[in-house]
Amino acid sequence: MGYIEQWRSDTPGSLHCTHLNNAGASLMPTKVIDAIKLHIDLEAKMGGYEAAAHQADAIGQFYDQAANLFRAQSKNFAFTANATDAYNRALSSIEFKPGDVILTTSNDYVSNFVVFLNLKKRWGIQIKIVSNLPSGEIDLDALRDDIIKFQPTVFSLTHIPTNSGLIQPADAAGQICKENEIIYLVDGCQSAGQLDVNLTAMQCDFYSATFRKFLRGPRGAGFLYVSDRMLDNNYHPLFLDMRGADWIEEENFSLKDNATRFEDWENSYASLLGASAALAYANSVGMPVIQNRVQLLANQLREKLSNIERVSVMDRGTQKGAIVTAHIESLDPQLLKSALRQEKINCSFGTKLNALLDFKEKKIDWIVRFAPHYFNTEEEIKKPVAVIQDILH
Numbered sequence: 001m002g003y004i005e006q007w008r009s010d011t012p013g014s015l016h017c018t019h020l021n022n023a024g025a026s027l028m029p030t031k032v033i034d035a036i037k038l039h040i041d042l043e044a045k046m047g048g049y050e051a052a053a054h055q056a057d058a059i060g061q062f063y064d065q066a067a068n069l070f071r072a073q074s075k076n077f078a079f080t081a082n083a084t085d086a087y088n089r090a091l092s093s094i095e096f097k098p099g100d101v102i103l104t105t106s107n108d109y110v111s112n113f114v115v116f117l118n119l120k121k122r123w124g125i126q127i128k129i130v131s132n133l134p135s136g137e138i139d140l141d142a143l144r145d146d147i148i149k150f151q152p153t154v155f156s157l158t159h160i161p162t163n164s165g166l167i168q169p170a171d172a173a174g175q176i177c178k179e180n181e182i183i184y185l186v187d188g189c190q191s192a193g194q195l196d197v198n199l200t201a202m203q204c205d206f207y208s209a210t211f212r213k214f215l216r217g218p219r220g221a222g223f224l225y226v227s228d229r230m231l232d233n234n235y236h237p238l239f240l241d242m243r244g245a246d247w248i249e250e251e252n253f254s255l256k257d258n259a260t261r262f263e264d265w266e267n268s269y270a271s272l273l274g275a276s277a278a279l280a281y282a283n284s285v286g287m288p289v290i291q292n293r294v295q296l297l298a299n300q301l302r303e304k305l306s307n308i309e310r311v312s313v314m315d316r317g318t319q320k321g322a323i324v325t326a327h328i329e330s331l332d333p334q335l336l337k338s339a340l341r342q343e344k345i346n347c348s349f350g351t352k353l354n355a356l357l358d359f360k361e362k363k364i365d366w367i368v369r370f371a372p373h374y375f376n377t378e379e380e381i382k383k384p385v386a387v388i389q390d391i392l393h
């Protein structure tokens with residue numbers, strides 16, 4: 001059996017639909033599904049606490065698998081409920097004072113912006129945005145200048161935005177933040193499991209991600225990477241619990257010495273074990289293989305879509321990732337949505353509510369988003385193209 005056949009036979013969902021919604025939630029491999037079911041069965045038979053004790057070694061492997069995939073150490077990872085939860089725990093560990101600056105980009109994730117605006121209202125922090133190059137990525141010279149000019153407390157970068165194929169230069173930005181001793185917070189929700197991410201090379205202080213997307217894990221699971229620098233300097237989430245700290249004296253607590261200080265005591269261990277199986281599966285396929293194949297498929301799709309009249313591919317960036325977005329002139333997106341659904345082609349649609357600044361700049365009000373993964377075939381890539389051609393002719 002060839003690789004692609006093997007990946008598809010490991011993915012039961014691939015028999016039932018053309019799944020191009022991997023930037024929304026991917027299809028779980030059988031090993032992930034089995035790990036979750038096994039733990040639920042154990043909880044049913046033994047009791048929840050007893051099942052977790054029984055699986056203690058397997059639970060510990062979650063951190064080793066994450067360290068292996070993202071090239072860091074096991075002690076740097078925390079399990080969280082989702083990417084937003086991970087991101088907010090990281091942000092909450094920074095002691096902002098009125099007037100402090102959060103430096104970010106026009107392509108940062110919508111929920112991150114909502115939190116920045118809330119911090120502005122509540123604590124008077126300021127939000128500054130680094131300008132982009134004409135090709136779409138952030139301008140690294142502007143980042144350097146803005147750091148000198150605004151002396152920000154933190155730079156927040158969404159590695160791959162939710163609504164386009166853009167890949168931001170996260171490693172180069174990390175070097176600039178390091179030179180200037182700025183806290184570097186990376187939203188890796190769309191890059192984890194899609195790109196061969198090396199967190200040590202990126203030099204970030206925090207990297208937040210979710211499992212259900214390109215990592216192919218369950219919904220309701222995420223993780224946070226916390227650098228040694230943040231751990232050594234006692235950064236911890238604002239709302240700690242007894243998982244993250246020990247109550248050692250009436251007026252004092254002591255922090256756990258690893259990133260589990262960013263976790264909650266109560267977790268879905270079935271989801272954590274499913275997430276661990278997803279990390280192990282990605283490790284076994286290999287991130288360079290995954291990255292090359294998703295970019296190959298996405299580029300094929302971009303090329304085919306751009307050859308159709310009235311279709312504009314909206315992705316920017318020198319190097320583009322697995323998220324393919326397009327706008328179709330004078331077409332009701334509902335029409336496209338039902339035609340794709342009829343053919344069992346899974347994808348998603350975005351509006352300006354997903355990325356206000358990016359949509360404003362692109363002067364459009366909707367996009368269709370296709371996100372292939374390595375288990376998709378070249379035949380599947382042709383299917384949405386045929387549906388669009390059919391609607392437009």
Ligand SMILES: Cc1ncc(COP(=O)(O)O)c(C=O)c1O
Pocket residue numbers: 023082083084085109111158160161162187189190209210222
């Ligand atoms: C770039 C980016 N960041 C963060 C999130 C939020 O992830 P979650 O829903 O797991 O909190 C998403 C979800 O689409 C995303 O695309």
